[in-house]
Amino acid sequence: MITVMKFGGTSVGSAEALTRSAKIIADGEGGKAVVISAMSGVTNQLLWFLDTEGACANDVIAGLMKKHTDAAKEVLNGKQLKNFMTDFEKRIESLRHLIDDKNARNDPFFRDNISSQGERLSSVLMAHVLMSMNVESVAMTAEEAGISAVGAPGLGSANLSKTSDGLMMSVKPLIMRGVVPVITGFYGCNEEGKPLTFGRGGSDYSAAVVANGLDADCLEIWTDVDGFMSADPRVVPEAIKIDEMNFGEAAELAYLGAKVLHPRTIEPVRMKHIPVKVRNSFKPQSQGTLIHHLKKKKNELLRSVAMKADLSIITVSSSEIAYRPRMVARIIEKISDAGVIL
Ligand code: ASP
Numbered sequence: 001m002i003t004v005m006k007f008g009g010t011s012v013g014s015a016e017a018l019t020r021s022a023k024i025i026a027d028g029e030g031g032k033a034v035v036i037s038a039m040s041g042v043t044n045q046l047l048w049f050l051d052t053e054g055a056c057a058n059d060v061i062a063g064l065m066k067k068h069t070d071a072a073k074e075v076l077n078g079k080q081l082k083n084f085m086t087d088f089e090k091r092i093e094s095l096r097h098l099i100d101d102k103n104a105r106n107d108p109f110f111r112d113n114i115s116s117q118g119e120r121l122s123s124v125l126m127a128h129v130l131m132s133m134n135v136e137s138v139a140m141t142a143e144e145a146g147i148s149a150v151g152a153p154g155l156g157s158a159n160l161s162k163t164s165d166g167l168m169m170s171v172k173p174l175i176m177r178g179v180v181p182v183i184t185g186f187y188g189c190n191e192e193g194k195p196l197t198f199g200r201g202g203s204d205y206s207a208a209v210v211a212n213g214l215d216a217d218c219l220e221i222w223t224d225v226d227g228f229m230s231a232d233p234r235v236v237p238e239a240i241k242i243d244e245m246n247f248g249e250a251a252e253l254a255y256l257g258a259k260v261l262h263p264r265t266i267e268p269v270r271m272k273h274i275p276v277k278v279r280n281s282f283k284p285q286s287q288g289t290l291i292h293h294l295k296k297k298k299n300e301l302l303r304s305v306a307m308k309a310d311l312s313i314i315t316v317s318s319s320e321i322a323y324r325p326r327m328v329a330r331i332i333e334k335i336s337d338a339g340v341i342l
């Protein structure tokens with residue numbers, strides 16, 4: 001049995017959160033692969049650096065070092081801390097290298113490369129925290145794991161069959177030996193070997209892609225809320241947690257604004273009938289929401305309500321449309337070429 005476990009930014013955002021999440025991993029049964037987000041706030045920090053003229057690279061790097069090493073110092077002792085620092089400094093060194101390389105900025109994938117650096121740091125930290133709990137573990141970048149992506153910068157999609165080949169070669173043998181790989185979420189690697197991100201919050205999607213590629217038995221999304229709710233509790237305080245729902249409902253809710261899952265998480269797992277559990281890493285005793293093939297019961301109308309703001313509706317009308325073959329297709333193609341999310 002293989003479980004893919006994904007931990008979001010807040011679930012790895014502090015020494016306590018890391019320890020709690022590592023304990024959940026250590027307690028999990030069977031073979032496990034972990035997919036991880038950057039520590040909370042780190043991706044925003046990296047994007048701020050990219051978007052702010054005059055932002056000081058040394059300050060940003062110093063801030064990232066402090067955040068990770070402060071947490072490490074609380075959790076790891078002497079030798080463990082030293083081993084962590086050796087691996088961590090290698091990652092910081094390559095970030096420094098990337099920022100100092102003036103040519104790298106002209107690369108269309110520079111933004112993807114910088115914004116995905118947080119996952120490279122958090123994965124090393126989590127692997128070392130696991131090792132300190134006697135769980136054999138190894139940090140792996142998406143490149144090393146073989147997560148393959150296609151698409152324009154910032155808008156990547158996984159190539160599922162190529163990713164599966166990569167994972168079966170690099171990750172599966174580790175799981176079979178009882179090692180827990182901690183894989184960077186949020187991005188894959190394109191044909192030229194460049195990092196290509198899956199959009200904000202994309203680590204959920206990465207985890208679903210890994211579950212698909214490994215033919216996992218279950219995908220667990222460990223986050224900071226109890227699961228899918230009947231409505232957004234900030235708007236409707238009486239909202240209740242939903243115990244189970246089907247893939248279609250989860251996909252639709254995520255797409256239409258429920259923040260709990262990245263909208264594209266469901267597709268790669270639905271294809272292979274892999275059940276998904278959305279659970280709260282701060283309350284591991286609570287069961288969360290189970291998403292699977294669930295038939296609707298008679299008289300069951302509505303599971304949950306989600307809302308999306310800032311939408312635009314474009315109406316295209318012409319009496320000619322019906323008489324012009326492919327006209328609608330061409331309109332949709334143009335809108336999609338302009339990067340509008342439909
Ligand atoms: N760290 C990335 C972000 O904040 C990806 C993720 O958290 O899923 O968007």
Ligand code: MG
Nearest residue numbers: 009037038043
């Ligand atoms: Mg994040």
